[in-house]
Amino acid sequence: MxxxxxxxxxxxxxxxxxxxxxxxxxxxxxxxxxxxxxxxxxxxxxxxxxxxxxxESVRRVLQENFHLGCRYPFQYIKALVSDIARKEEVPEDHVVITGGSTEGLNAAGLVYGLGGGEIIAADPTFQALLSYAEYFGGYVHRVPLDEGLSHDLNAMEQRITGKTRLVFLCNPNNPSGTLLDPGQLKDFCASTASRAVVFSDEAYYDYITEPDYPSMVGLVRQGYNVIVSKTFSKVYGLAGMRIGYLIARPDIALRLREALMANTNVLAILAAREALKDxxxxxxxxxxxxxxxxxxxxxxxxxxxxxxxxxxxxxxxxxxxxxxxxxxxxxxxxxxxxxxxxxxxxxxxxxxxxxxxxxxxxxxxxxxxx
Known part of the structure; x- marks a missing residue:
């Protein structure tokens, strides 16, 4: 769609x-x-x-192509990259295919946390990027959610220093399920991206029913220092297949792609392509x-x-x-x-x-x- x-x-x-x-x-x-x-x-x-x-259509594709399980995925990824680039309205060099969105989160945690990099995030929120960064020596500033259990953007902004490498947003947030005001979200990301990279985890974006609610992919299109992660695990029902993707400016995408350690597989790629059509x-x-x-x-x-x-x-x-x-x-x-x-x-x-x-x-x- x-x-x-x-x-x-x-x-x-x-x-x-x-x-x-x-x-x-x-x-x-x-x-x-x-x-x-x-x-x-x-x-x-x-x-x-x-x-x-x-x-059911994804299951048919899996059954019909199970013989390709003997093949490496690299020659099949390009077609999925093209599908996603068309869906997200970005050039193909902005797309990074990951082994589930968690692998994209891990890659960002490694790139921006390595060697004592500072990261700012809400608390509680999804921990994959944060715990991975800490494992490799990063320092995470955890900012408590506000009274409505949503991101306290003002408090997060006040934590940003010259040492801050990345600001992490999970929107809608996991576990609270809360959604940031679209205007405040866009203003925060645009202004913060001049001081640090902003990572927008949009794993649950498909469930948002507010008309015209913005994905931060729009800021990526404009060249901002923004990374967006999305997944096939939720609405598409492919959690067990382990496939997701990142959208970022080409120079950022290259750094993230080089930090990936877990690839996806041929059947997951074919499943994701069919899921986008269904x-x-x-x-x-x-x-x-x-x-x-x-x-x-x-x-x-x-x-x-x-x-x-x-x-x-x-x-x-x-x-x-x-x-x-x-x-x-x-x-x-x-x-x-x-x-x-x-x-x-x-x-x-x-x-x-x-x-x-x-x-x-x-x-x-x-x-x-x-």
């Missing part, structure tokens, strides 16, 4: 609502969920995965996600549990119980939920699975908190 089509689609969701869309768009409401075996063991709602993927599954995943989030909201409201309305495929809620205790008790009920996110140790993150899975979650939560 290209940028223009996606904007139109998200306007439809934002104005009409996910449920209206499912009932009002011919064919989509009746689309059968991709076939998958019955779950064995606990209900897994702890990793923000798309339970419906890969789509707009029906893309829309199906988004509408199912909205349906499950609404179920979670309704149940948490009924239980009187505070939570944040999410711009992702998970919900962050305040259980009032130490997270270690909650994890243990929910696990005993056969439901896995998100890990601890200090210092918010009485908050928990629940992924949106299938409707049946989130119903199992709310049923278990009622028992645990009774």
């Amino acid at each position: 290209n940028t223009t089509d996606r904007r139109h689609w998200l306007k439809t969701i934002a104005l009409g609502g996910g449920f209206t869309l499912m009932g009002g768009m011919p064919g989509l409401a009746q689309m059968a969920a991709p076939k998958r075996p019955l779950a064995e063991g606990p209900v897994k709602l702890n990793s923000n995965e798309n339970p419906f993927g890969p789509s 707009t029906d599954f893309y829309k199906f995943s988004l509408t199912q996600n909205e349906k499950c989030k609404q179920w979670i909201y309704n149940e948490l409201d009924a239980m009187g549990i505070p939570y944040l309305r999410s711009h992702t495929n998970f919900v962050f809620f305040k259980s009032g119980m130490p997270i270690g205790t909650l994890l243990e008790r929910m696990g005993a009920e056969g439901v896995q939920i998100g890990r601890p996110f200090p210092p918010l140790l009485d908050w928990a993150r629940i992924s949106t699975g299938t409707l049946e899975e989130v119903q199992a979650f709310t049923g278990a939560l009622k028992k645990v908190l009774a």
Whole structure:
């Protein structure tokens, strides 16, 4: 789905609502969920995965090309780079294919943290880039989230010094699911990029329903010191295939490409190319996600549990119980939920699975908190 089509689609969701869309768009409401075996063991709602993927068309491509598993991926990457460049409206030399977006985060952590490089980030947020930088000698300034559990951009800006190499933003944020004001985000990134590289982790960008919400790829197009990471793990349902990408100015892209240590594979490349074409599954995943989030909201409201309305495929809620205790008790009920996110140790993150899975979650939560 290209940028223009996606904007139109998200306007439809934002104005009409996910449920209206499912009932009002011919064919989509009746689309059968991709076939998958019955779950064995606990209900897994702890990793923000798309339970419906890969789509049926992606599965066919994998089956038809399994014989290519003997081939190295390098000759197949160029076609995917072309697809992504067209989707993101950038030249091909701006695209870096990674073994999942985490590998892109690791590469940036290495490049900008090595040798004592200073990095600024919110706290809590996604840790891959930060922990990797620290492992290689970097120093991370962790800035607490504001009262709304969103990035405190003013406080982050005040931490920037002449030693700062990179400022990390995860937007929407993981684990809080919060979304920055688009104007403040763009102004912050544009002004900060003159002092340090800005890394915008947009793993959950596809779930944003606000019309015309900007990706920071727009600043990359204008030549700013900005890196954007995206992934096929979430809405496209390819978490197990390990494929993602970075968008950056060519000189920055080259440094990141040279720092990669984990390549992707031929089947993941072919799966990603097909996933980009399968707009029906893309829309199906988004509408199912909205349906499950609404179920979670309704149940948490009924239980009187505070939570944040999410711009992702998970919900962050305040259980009032130490997270270690909650994890243990929910696990005993056969439901896995998100890990601890200090210092918010009485908050928990629940992924949106299938409707049946989130119903199992709310049923278990009622028992645990009774």
